[in-house]
Amino acid sequence: APEAAAVNLVVGARIRVTTSLLNSDGQPIVHEGEVYAVDTTTDTLVLQQSQGHTTLKRSMRFVPGNTVTEIEELEASAGTELPPLPAISAKRLAEREAEAARKTLEAISRIGEGVTREAQAVFDALCKTLPCRWDGTRIIVLDEVIIVDPYTPEQCQSATGGESATLARVRKVLSGELRKVRRRTSTSSNA
Numbered sequence: 093a094p095e096a097a098a099v100n101l102v103v104g105a106r107i108r109v110t111t112s113l114l115n116s117d118g119q120p121i122v123h124e125g126e127v128y129a130v131d132t133t134t135d136t137l138v139l140q141q142s143q144g145h146t147t148l149k150r151s152m153r154f155v156p157g158n159t160v161t162e163i164e165e166l167e168a169s170a171g172t173e174l175p176p177l178p179a180i181s182a183k184r185l186a187e188r189e190a191e192a193a194r195k196t197l198e199a200i201s202r203i204g205e206g207v208t209r210e211a212q213a214v215f216d217a218l219c220k221t222l223p224c225r226w227d228g229t230r231i232i233v234l235d236e237v238i239i240v241d242p243y244t245p246e247q248c249q250s251a252t253g254g255e256s257a258t259l260a261r262v263r264k265v266l267s268g269e270l271r272k273v274r275r276r277t278s279t280s281s282n283a
Contacts, residue, residue: 101127101137104169109137109155110162120161123153127169201225207241210273214243217269222262237262244270 101107105127113121125139135157140150202219204212204226215231218224225232231239232251236258240247245263250256 101130101163102169103127103129105165106167107139108164108166109139109160110164111155111159112161113159123155124166125153128152204229204231210277211241211243213273213277214239214266214269217273218266221265233262234258239266 106125107127109123111121111123115121123139123141125141127137128140129138130136131138137155137157137160139153139155141153143149143151202215202225204215205228207215207226207229211229211231215224215226218231218233222233223235227238229241231243233239236251236256238249238251239262240249243266245267248259248263248266250259
């Protein structure tokens, strides 16, 4: 029995494949189609079949090589040339690379050095609603409010001194986020 990989099949050739599998009438199952691929690793022949009677233009048929008993070439391949690859913009690739590098550096800058898990959790929670950055172990919010360890509302101070609406807002947001962080921490430690 010829194996799909053992027969020299050319992509694009129209073939008829007879298999050792039998239909309900006890006759061998036969497939016709255009050779789409031959996978020597899995010994599988892939045929592209036209579907004139459905809304699909083509379907793919995977034929295990160990079931193939006969292969008949119906029409030689029109050519062995593969279609050309689409053009790639070097400028667009450079832009995508720069954007990925920027996002990576931004993600790295959001990781506090020498801070506790709770401090990082507080920072991550604040970042969801307010622009934040690390300055050593201090959290800087909106470039106006500084939060120092232990990262509680009482540890918030204005970068310019005094009270402000921004400082009051950051304290309120921080208070709510601390409750959520502590709730998550106690839930995960009880699990």
